[in-house]
Amino acid sequence: MKMKLLFLLLVVFHEPIWVFAISDPLVSTPPLSPNSPIPSSMAALPPGIHMGNEEHRMNSNKKTLTALVGAGTALVAVILCFLWLWIHYRKFPSKSKKSFKNSDAENGVALAPFLSKFNSIKMVGMKGPVPIIEYKQIEQSTNNFRESNILGEGGFGCVYKARLEDKLDVAVKKLYCESQYAEREFENEVELLSKIQHPNVISLLGCSINGDTKFIIYELMQNGCLETQLHGPSRGSALTWHARMKIALDTARGLEYLHEHCRPQVIHRDLKSSNILLDANFNAKLSDFGLAVADGSQDKNNMKLSGTLGYLAPEYLLDGKLTDKSDVYAFGVVLLELLLGRRPVEKLAPAQCQSIVTWAMPQLTDRTKLPNIVDPVIKNTMDPKHLYQVAAVAVLCVQPEPSYRPLITDVLHSLIPLVPVELGGTLRVSQVTERVHPTD
Incomplete structure (x- = not known):
């Protein structure tokens, strides 16, 4: 490339010099007499008597020279321009690619890293950017939907563990879409997750359709859901204080992505x-986007009430008003679960229930009572100052008035200093250990 450019530059600059070299200066001669005869053969006459023709030739050469110089200059400018572009492209290739990737992320291209996993999987089509996997493979990979393969149950079906032909373990959600609401949730989740790619949001791998029964295939999460870890047989024993703070931080990061970086904004709901x-x-990764709201143009007020009792924000439960602060309220309830080890709603009597917010709020703001209501599994394992900080964040998140609740970005920044560096935060664990377990 460089040799070709050098050759072109030499040719362009050499041409005018070559023109000057063949244009010999005319010798000054006396002017011709008007009556002097002009022979028909100019070659037979001495150069001095061809003054008029030589002047014409000189003017012609000058015009040719000017044209050549102009053309050469233009050609040099074009070549230099192309040379600059070539050097700039070679020097900054990643910048152009980065902007292209960012544009793709904003437009919803998210499945590319996962499509390569389906090289040996039979696909029968595409639902937008989402692969549609043959139903028979789903049936076989779940052992005909054997009960022992069930990972969890939802409102419209179950989630099964499955192993596809290329030994890829996945989770398969089976949905009975006999109602328009179930069909709408299926369409909504597939559409949204096909546009979202974030470390703290579950990855959609594909889907399958068999009549009214629809299937969504996700990456498998080996430790199940937070609810089972906290309230299942282990009663949270696998979750240390730092692990719980890490889960809270991951959840906040996922929500911040939905609220602040998705266009239009996504409210999980x-x-x-x-x-x-x-x-x-x-x-931790957020899942189940069937009820999520992503269209910023639609009226989020007076929407059909959907969600789970205990996590619903008061303004949404009572007035149907939905905003990103509704997700912040639900996050505050999850934070209380992590802190206290209690369910969001507990039965006091057959017809009487109490929410964790109502029960905990008076004690969360009292430093003398707070240590006594912390989950016994993690009691006395954290710096008391950190315990008070987390309690304060939870109290702000579950405020009845939405305007008093912080943005999820503010919550995120409050949690980062409480999570060890190796878990994604900025806390140095050695300092905390010295405070919690002082040396004798």
């Missing part, structure tokens, strides 16, 4: 501990 899934390393 059904955030709860059963929709927070944990992988093998207890990294």
